[in-house]
Amino acid sequence: MTTSACRLCAHTPVNPVGPAAALPQVFECPVCNFRQSELPQDHADRIRHSPLPDLEAISSASRRTTRLVLELLYPFAPDGRLLDVGTGSGTLIEEAVNRAYVAEGVEPSRALASSVQQRQLPVRPLALPTEERFGPYDAITAVRVLEEVAHPAAFMTDLVSRLAPGGVCLVVTPDVRSFAARKLQKKWWHYHPAAYNFFSEATLNRLMSDSGLDVVFRRRVPDYLPVEFLFARLAALLPEKWRRKLDCPAALHGYAVGLNTFDLLLYIGRKPGQPHNLPPT
Numbered sequence: 001m002t003t004s005a006c007r008l009c010a011h012t013p014v015n016p017v018g019p020a021a022a023l024p025q026v027f028e029c030p031v032c033n034f035r036q037s038e039l040p041q042d043h044a045d046r047i048r049h050s051p052l053p054d055l056e057a058i059s060s061a062s063r064r065t066t067r068l069v070l071e072l073l074y075p076f077a078p079d080g081r082l083l084d085v086g087t088g089s090g091t092l093i094e095e096a097v098n099r100a101y102v103a104e105g106v107e108p109s110r111a112l113a114s115s116v117q118q119r120q121l122p123v124r125p126l127a128l129p130t131e132e133r134f135g136p137y138d139a140i141t142a143v144r145v146l147e148e149v150a151h152p153a154a155f156m157t158d159l160v161s162r163l164a165p166g167g168v169c170l171v172v173t174p175d176v177r178s179f180a181a182r183k184l185q186k187k188w189w190h191y192h193p194a195a196y197n198f199f200s201e202a203t204l205n206r207l208m209s210d211s212g213l214d215v216v217f218r219r220r221v222p223d224y225l226p227v228e229f230l231f232a233r234l235a236a237l238l239p240e241k242w243r244r245k246l247d248c249p250a251a252l253h254g255y256a257v258g259l260n261t262f263d264l265l266l267y268i269g270r271k272p273g274q275p276h277n278l279p280p281t
């Protein structure tokens with residue numbers, strides 16, 4: 001059984017490596033080792049019309065992730081124009097505006113984009129890549145987006161085209177070669193139906209350099225998750241008879257836990273050129 005070409009190096013065919021818990025099949029490229037799952041025909045529509053998530057439940061988790069992302073971004077782009085791609089609930093734009101950035105976002109889900117607009121935050125209801133020109137930016141962030149886009153290489157090329165010379169792009173995505181992924185195999189929590197691209201350090205390095213970025217920073221970051229989500233995911237790993245005993249206590253609803261399973265990669269790449277806004281040393 002084969003699927004379309006490798007989304008990273010275009011090699012065809014890619015080889016099936018077995019079904020994951022929530023996915024019918026995962027494929028691996030024999031040339032660059034990139035892993036991917038089949039993209040649904042209606043991918044763009046699914047994202048555009050995805051229902052509004054429980055924003056209250058995710059807000060504490062997304063705020064903790066956001067603060068860490070902005071702290072790590074600061075030494076490379078302390079201010080200037082910032083674009084948050086896949087802005088979700090808008091937390092990153094909000095936090096960035098509270099710092100020294102002129103921040104805006106793009107969000108392909110109509111429901112999410114309009115809920116962010118209602119909070120008077122600047123967001124375009126768009127998916128990238130697009131022909132529409134805006135920018136340039138000193139920093140672009142894409143947190144937990146790469147795994148969900150249809151064409152990661154075209155997506156990154158589009159982001160880089162919107163960066164000013166010397167500008168930086170920060171991405172966060174799960175690591176398919178992490179200890180957790182190798183240990184849990186098909187039960188790895190990042191194999192889920194909305195994820196199609198599974199990067200490792202090697203394939204993320206390749207994506208960054210193919211798009212014309214110099215990697216200037218990389219580290220693993222914790223996954224801040226709503227407690228309810230964690231209970232649900234843990235329950236899914238347990239045998240049937242134990243599951244009912246693992247209900248999330250009501251008092252913990254809305255809390256976020258930092259789960260450092262070391263399986264999220266955060267990379268910052270710089271577009272060649274002279275940045276105008278490095279922090280004072």
Ligand SMILES: [Zn+2]
Nearest residue numbers: 006009029032
């Ligand atoms: Zn490949």
